[in-house]
Amino acid sequence: MDILKIAVLGIAGALLAILLRREKPEYSIFISLSVCICIFVYIITKLSTILDFAKRLEEALPVDSRYIMLLLKMIGITYIAEFAMNICKDAGYAAIGNQIEIFAKMTILVISIPVLTVFLETISSMI
C-alpha cells in the first residue's frame, strides 16, 4: 500500500539529510523540504477525495455554503503555516516559525469575524 511508500520515503530522506548535516547543513534542509513536497503530492490525492465528500455533504445539509468555504480556507491556511513553520524550526530558527504561526492565527481570526458576528446576532435576537 502507499503508506509503506511514504514511510520508506521519509526514512530515506531523513538518513540522507543526516548524512549531510555535519558538513553542509543547508543541503539537509533542502532534502527535508523536497521529502515534504513529495509526501504532499500523495496527500493531495487523499485530500481531493475528502473535499469531494465535503461538497456532497454540503448539498445534503441545509448549511450555508459560505461556512464550509470558510472552513476549507482555514484548513488550507493552517496546513501552509504548519508546513512553513516546521521547515523553519528544522532549520533551527524557531523565532521565524513562531512568527508564521502567530500570523496564521491572526488570519484565521480575521476570517472568522463574519461568522462570529452572525452568531452574536442570533444570540441577541433570541434573548
Added chain:
Amino acid sequence: MSVNLIFKIAAVGILVTVICQVLKHSGRDEHAFLTSLAGLLIVLFWILPYIYELFETMQSLFAL
C-alpha cells in the same frame, strides 16, 4: 517525478562537500566557497518550481 529529486539533491550535496574538502585542503578556500554557492544555487533552482507548484495546488484546492 519528485522522488529522484531527493536523490539528485543528495548527490549534489555529497559532491559539493567532497569538492569543498579537497579545495580547502589544497589551500584555495575562496574556490571552495564558490563551489558550495554554485551547488546551493543549482539545488535552489531545482526545488523552486516544486514549491511554486505546491502552493499553486494549495490555492486551487482550498480556494484561498
